[in-house]
Amino acid sequence: MTFEVEVSGRTRTVSIEGVGAAGPEGGQFRVTLDGVCQDVHARATDLGLFLTHPADGRSVDLALTERVGAEWLLKFPHVTLSAVVDGRRFRRGGGGPAPVAGEQRVTAPMPGRVVRILVKPGDAVTVRQGLVVIEAMKMENELASPKAGRVKEVAVTEGMSVESGRLLVVVE
Amino acid sequence: MPRVLIANRGEIAVRVIRACRELGLGAVAVYSDCDRNALHVRLADEAHYLGPSPAAQSYLRIDALVDVARKSGASLVHPGYGFLAENAAFAAACRDAGLTFVGPRPEAIALMGSKTAAREAAVKAGVPVVPGTAAPLPSTAGDAAVLAEAERIGFPLLVKAVAGGGGKGMRTVATSAALAAAVRAARSEAQSSFGDAAIYLERKLVEPRHIEIQLLADEHGTVLPFVERECSIQRRHQKVVEESPSTALDPATRRAMAEAAAKVARAAGYTNAGTIEFLVDRDNRFYFLEMNTRLQVEHPVTELVTGIDLVQWQLRIAQGARLDVTPEQALTPRGHAIECRIYAEDPDEGFMPSPGLVRAIAVPGGPGVRDDRGVAPGFEIPVFYDSMIAKLAVWGATRAEAVGRLTRALNEYRVIGVKTTVPFFQWLVRQPEFEAGRFDTTYLDRVLAGRNGRPFVEPTAADQDEAAIAAALAAWFRAHRAAAGPGDGNGGQAWRRASRTEALRSS
Numbered sequence: 001m002t003f004e005v006e007v008s009g010r011t012r013t014v015s016i017e018g019v020g021a022a023g024p025e026g027g028q029f030r031v032t033l034d035g036v037c038q039d040v041h042a043r044a045t046d047l048g049l050f051l052t053h054p055a056d057g058r059s060v061d062l063a064l065t066e067r068v069g070a071e072w073l074l075k076f077p078h079v080t081l082s083a084v085v086d087g088r089r090f091r092r093g094g095g096g097p098a099p100v101a102g103e104q105r106v107t108a109p110m111p112g113r114v115v116r117i118l119v120k121p122g123d124a125v126t127v128r129q130g131l132v133v134i135e136a137m138k139m140e141n142e143l144a145s146p147k148a149g150r151v152k153e154v155a156v157t158e159g160m161s162v163e164s165g166r167l168l169v170v171v172e
Numbered sequence: 173m174p175r176v177l178i179a180n181r182g183e184i185a186v187r188v189i190r191a192c193r194e195l196g197l198g199a200v201a202v203y204s205d206c207d208r209n210a211l212h213v214r215l216a217d218e219a220h221y222l223g224p225s226p227a228a229q230s231y232l233r234i235d236a237l238v239d240v241a242r243k244s245g246a247s248l249v250h251p252g253y254g255f256l257a258e259n260a261a262f263a264a265a266c267r268d269a270g271l272t273f274v275g276p277r278p279e280a281i282a283l284m285g286s287k288t289a290a291r292e293a294a295v296k297a298g299v300p301v302v303p304g305t306a307a308p309l310p311s312t313a314g315d316a317a318v319l320a321e322a323e324r325i326g327f328p329l330l331v332k333a334v335a336g337g338g339g340k341g342m343r344t345v346a347t348s349a350a351l352a353a354a355v356r357a358a359r360s361e362a363q364s365s366f367g368d369a370a371i372y373l374e375r376k377l378v379e380p381r382h383i384e385i386q387l388l389a390d391e392h393g394t395v396l397p398f399v400e401r402e403c404s405i406q407r408r409h410q411k412v413v414e415e416s417p418s419t420a421l422d423p424a425t426r427r428a429m430a431e432a433a434a435k436v437a438r439a440a441g442y443t444n445a446g447t448i449e450f451l452v453d454r455d456n457r458f459y460f461l462e463m464n465t466r467l468q469v470e471h472p473v474t475e476l477v478t479g480i481d482l483v484q485w486q487l488r489i490a491q492g493a494r495l496d497v498t499p500e501q502a503l504t505p506r507g508h509a510i511e512c513r514i515y516a517e518d519p520d521e522g523f524m525p526s527p528g529l530v531r532a533i534a535v536p537g538g539p540g541v542r543d544d545r546g547v548a549p550g551f552e553i554p555v556f557y558d559s560m561i562a563k564l565a566v567w568g569a570t571r572a573e574a575v576g577r578l579t580r581a582l583n584e585y586r587v588i589g590v591k592t593t594v595p596f597f598q599w600l601v602r603q604p605e606f607e608a609g610r611f612d613t614t615y616l617d618r619v620l621a622g623r624n625g626r627p628f629v630e631p632t633a634a635d636q637d638e639a640a641i642a643a644a645l646a647a648w649f650r651a652h653r654a655a656a657g658p659g660d661g662n663g664g665q666a667w668r669r670a671s672r673t674e675a676l677r678s679s
Binding site for chain 1: 361364408410517522523524525527531532534555556557558559583584586587588589590591594595598625629631635636637638639640641642643644645646647648649650651652653655656
């Protein structure tokens with residue numbers, strides 16, 4: 001099986017071929033990463049996968065979380081990364097990170113209360129600029145603009161309680 | 173066997189249940205809709221339903237809690253921290269119902285809960301306070317009156333809500349021109365958060381440390397102050413890492429702070445566990461900040477360096493026991509302890525909460541590691557409360573040993589299902605200021621602002637290669653497991669679908 005894997009903004013081609021009796025519990029695999037072939041042993045564990053590289057004896061205990069949009073959260077002991085596998089099947093358009101274009105609707109990620117509104121319609125905003133502060137789970141969370149543009153609409157007022165998914169701000 | 177009603181949830185309810193078990197007391201838990209299968213419910217001797225998930229309809233319902241205590245035959249009520257822990261009305265309702273509240277008397281909670289009354293109590297006890305207004309400025313105080321007070325105190329200053337906490341209703345003002353607007357903003361936030369628009373002004377110290385003194389006080393007049401906790405690593409006024417002892421204090425200052433804290437507690441007629449918070453300036457001058465009339469989140473670091481179980485003592489003191497710990501044992505740290513608060517938050521998205529189903533947890537173990545967890549695999553972290561998963565605390569003979577142990581334990585700590593603040597802590601422990609113990613309350617917000625949203629994790633090229641291989645293997649395993657998956661009646665279909673997918677992809 002061949003996969004396109006996006007890690008740290010780069011799309012890689014990885015093909016996986018089971019050797020012998022390799023199955024869902026584990027086994028030996030021939031792995032080709034960007035055209036370079038190596039053998040990897042992989043075993044399913046309570047947390048995810050345990051990988052060993054017979055060439056140099058290196059081993060990696062990996063904790064895996066599958067998230068929406070074909071994203072995998074990979075927790076190595078010293079570092080956490082996320083990877084999107086075959087992301088283009090989940091996005092219209094081509095590979096690479098989907099460019100944030102067109103009208104963007106910023107919605108509440110969880111139920112909470114609007115404590116501050118930082119912009120008004122017509123304001124120019126930059127990417128990652130704070131738009132609205134929502135108090136949820138006992139913390140104030142600043143929701144940022146996904147793109148540079150102009151605030152088209154502010155759909156809430158300060159003090160308002162919002163449900164998860166409620167439209168907050170439209171940036172165009 | 174006396175029974176204790178634990179009027180809380182999560183890791184602190186688990187902590188109190190453990191202390192009850194160790195003392196041979198019965199533990200009665202309470203829960204809301206979303207906590208039916210929570211760890212504290214599973215560990216208790218019995219558990220009673222309070223109401224719907226929002227705290228106002230469950231964990232904050234004084235009437236329902238008192239009813240549960242009666243129904244279950246509990247004679248003691250432990251409030252934990254948060255929720256009703258510093259609510260004088262709750263302590264009074266327990267007393268009126270003939271229940272023993274595991275904490276101070278309601279009068280002491282009310283006195284120390286008002287920031288201005290607490291300041292006054294500290295001043296009366298001869299303990300220095302940060303220069304500020306002596307009495308609250310009511311909502312009727314005009315701009316001119318506030319400005320006159322401000323000029324007396326001096327800039328920069330803080331406008332603070334009398335009923336405030338956790339940084340709410342608080343504004344920093346650098347010049348007199350900005351004062352009126354800051355006062356209006358603080359008042360409106362205080363009114364909407366606490367229902368009380370009264371404010372006061374306080375001089376803002378330059379780069380202070382937040383250092384606090386834990387106390388135990390019994391009902392026979394003994395007040396026992398402990399070695400300090402250093403809590404200067406804060407994000408937006410919320411503690412993130414706590415340690416004991418502080419790298420900033422010499423033994424003489426430690427003793428002076430402990431004596432000052434004990435004086436305030438005596439002046440307030442305080443009993444049970446409590447904490448006096450101080451700000452400490454660069455010249456080791458300390459100022460009373462406020463008192464927390466409850467157990468603190470960060471109490472494990474004190475337990476680790478003194479060997480004294482604070483929660484057991486809370487329960488014993490409530491039952492009338494005499495404190496028979498020697499003052500030297502409480503004041504002399506043995507080694508060094510550090511605690512990290514692990515939340516279900518995504519540090520790379522501005523610490524946005526990441527609620528959801530926890531599928532598995534790998535908990536660190538081995539020497540010197542203490543894990544206080546409120547979450548078990550299979551539990552869905554609810555959106556209704558704070559998102560704490562666990563407190564990870566480590567002990568080492570020296571601070572350097574503790575930091576090394578913390579680094580190791582963080583690498584072992586893995587939660588499957590939600591994002592956590594572990595990557596942030598892995599970054600923090602590598603920072604030179606943290607390693608050197610050289611920081612103040614402004615440190616973390618300053619460096620976080622300077623990072624400009626750069627991710628905490630900076631994987632090497634080798635890490636990225638490994639991740640690409642691992643993700644592809646994960647997808648391969650997933651496809652083959654789905655294909656082999658028995659029991660759902662779609663096994664055959666899944667096989668066909670998988671092989672078709674494979675045929676399409678094979679090159």
